[in-house]
Amino acid sequence: MSIDFAALHLLRPQWLWALLALPLLAWWWRRRRRRDGVWQSLVDPHLLPHLLETKADTRSRMAAGIAMLAGVLAIVALAGPSWRQSEQPLWQSHTPLVIVLDLSGAALAPDLPPSRLAQARAKIATLLRERQGGQVGLVAYAGDAFTVAPLTDDAANVALFLDALAPEVMPVDGQRVDRAIEWSSQLLRQAGFSSGQILLMTDQADDAARAAAAEASRGGYRVSVIGLGRAEGASYRRMDGSIAMARLDESSLRSLASSGNGSYSALTPDDADLRALGVLEPGLGDADAKGGAKGHAWRDEGYWLLPPLLLLALLSFRRQGAAALLLLCAIVPWQPARAVEWWQRADQKAHARMEQGARSYRQGDFAGAAQAYQAADSADAHYNRGNALAKSGEYPQAISAYDEALKREPGMADAIANKRAVEAAMKRKPPQGGSGQDQQQSRGKQKSQPSQGQGAQPKPQQQSSQQDPSQAQQSRQEQAQERAKPADSQSQQAADAAQRERMRRALEQGKAQPGQQREQARPANETPQQRERRLANEAWLRRVPDDPGSLLREKFRLEHERRQSQDTPGE
Incomplete structure (x- = not known):
């Protein structure tokens, strides 16, 4: 390591004032030594070298x-x-941006x-893709304004909602x-920003x-506008x-x-x-530096003086103590320091x-995500655990x-909307799994007449499969449960033949539907x-509704x- 003596300087030169205390400490120590040496006042000076051990005085001076040398180094x-x-x-505080879209x-013009x-x-997708840092949020409005995505550093998370934006969700x-x-x-304001930018997209x-824009400007938030449409207009x-x-x-914009x-x-x-x-290039709050700029800082090289300082500290120990300390340093495994959970x-x-x-959630490990959220007892943690x-x-x-x-945060709109969506999904999809005994018991409760055998059921079930091929699974489950009960061989064979016929017709009807290419994915x-x-x-799967805006629609409605x-509209 080469040292540029021309650039050598001190980052904290005020500490040099402490050097003035060293002579005072040396004078105080020497005076104390003389005061404690009572033999010097009782014995003639020419006899002292023969009575006192000079090596001890030499070690004391050393x-x-x-x-003194250790003090100077420190x-x-x-x-x-x-x-x-x-x-x-450089430390940066990028100006946040809230995108406001007219829905x-x-x-639709x-x-x-x-x-x-x-x-x-x-345009919003381009903005989210090319913006260089800074938090971004998304707000949609029509007769009222709603938060689509709160302020976040992850612009990709905001982009997930773009395809669901439509006037129908308002x-x-x-x-x-x-x-x-x-x-x-x-x-x-709720995010803690005293300044920011609002980008409005409307016509x-x-x-x-204009009064609201002036009020926002007085609060430190700039309002910019992108005009949508043409002057000649269009009907909608x-x-x-x-x-x-x-x-x-x-002109109004x-x-x-x-x-x-x-x-x-x-x-x-x-x-x-x-x-x-x-x-695209957000400013820096109260700073004047440009986004992404880097600075140069002087490195504190004082740690290079610590090894010789530690070596001098070893001499203050007894001889056996210094050897033990060196042995301890040799056998202790050197590992980088890290914070442990005890100190959190x-x-x-x-x-x-x-x-x-x-x-874990982003990686698709929903079980691991639910387990991690379980350890955090908060409204957001339980909400995220429910999603996982x-x-x-x-x-x-x-x-x-x-x-x-909802117990921890009553009125959480997202939790209420997702809970209703899950309840609706449960109604659409019968529960899978469970023991066969429980399924047989529940199926037995639904049948009021034990005399109705399996041979009387294929006709209505076959008609149901013709109406909707997606009901083939339900019919197959019913037949599987019925086959689990004691039955004679003839009724069992009739049920199996009816099941095969239903699945064949479901397959033919599925092939006739446009856009269905299930056979291509056949193993x-x-x-x-x-x-x-x-x-x-x-x-x-075909019965699951493909409506990405349903969550936003339900959230905005609530x-x-x-x-x-x-x-209090708008608050």
Whole structure:
């Protein structure tokens, strides 16, 4: 290691004032030694060398010199000698951004082909993909404003909701831009940001919206606008079925941006509008440095003085003690220091378990995620545990987890919506598993007449399979349970033949449906039993509704009803 003496300096030079104390300590120590030496006042000086041991005095002076040298090394180390720099990222506080999207019926206007909504989705996807750091949130509004995704550093998590955004998910139609701006400001305020940016995507603004933008600007939040649509406009159908005309009013939007201390730009095919508004490279709160900049800091090299200081400290021990200390240092395994769980607070432990659960959830390990969330006793932990259990198909346990979350945070809209979705899924899908004895008992309770044999059931079951091939699995389960009961060989053979006929017709009807290509996924060595099970599972999968916006629709509806009951819309 080479030392640049020209660059040598001290990071904390004030510690050098402590060097002045060393001579005072040496004078005090020498005076004390003389005061304690009573023989010098009682014995003639020419007899002292013959009576006193001179080696002890020599060792004492050596100890004093070693102590002085150790003190100098310690003080210089504390002063922070430095002669080189290291590159390190600057501390940054990126300006957060809340994207506000107009989801009124006007979003379906086709003046921006194929529609304003499609163009807005693409623009938001570009923004989330190219934005360089900073937290991002997403708010949708029509007659009221709702949070689609709260402020987060993970832009990909916000992008998951884009395909579900449509006017149908909003509980009430309209264009209350003022409520959207007020709600976005509140979102930034609740996240602890004293400054931020609101990006509004709409086609017009009124006086109430301009007043809300001015209020947000006074609170430290800039309001910028991207205009959706064209001046000539286009007709669209409202949620109530009536026809209306949507036109881009650039003058009102420019006035809105001016009131919000922001900028205005019309929607462009490329990212020129985003760059003009400065949302791709977020600023740094109160700092003047540019995003992503790195600085150079002087390295504290005082630790290089610690090894000689420790060697001098060894001389203060007895001879046997120094040898034992050296032996201990030799046999102790050197490992990097790390924080153990003993030193963590309760909130730090809970945070670590939440992060572990989130990692397991993203990796598809829903059982591990549920176990990690179980260790953290909070409303969010139980809510996330319910989601993990629902993903793994454990619906009753998921509902219990949602109930635990609601006990700790009554009125949690997400927990209520997910609980209802899981309950609806349980009604659509009969419970699988369980002992055969329980299933036979439950099936026996449903049959009021024991005289009805298996031969009387194929006809109505066959008709049901013709109506819906997805009911083949239910019929197959019923037949399997009936075959578990004592029956004669003729009725058993008739039931088996009826079951095979039902599955054959379900297969033929499934082939006739467009877009179904189940045979392409058929394994190479598939037995008839495996094929039958696969077809039944596919029939059930076809019954699962493919509606990504159902969660948002239910969430917004519950939030709107809560606001109506409190008579405080937009808060």
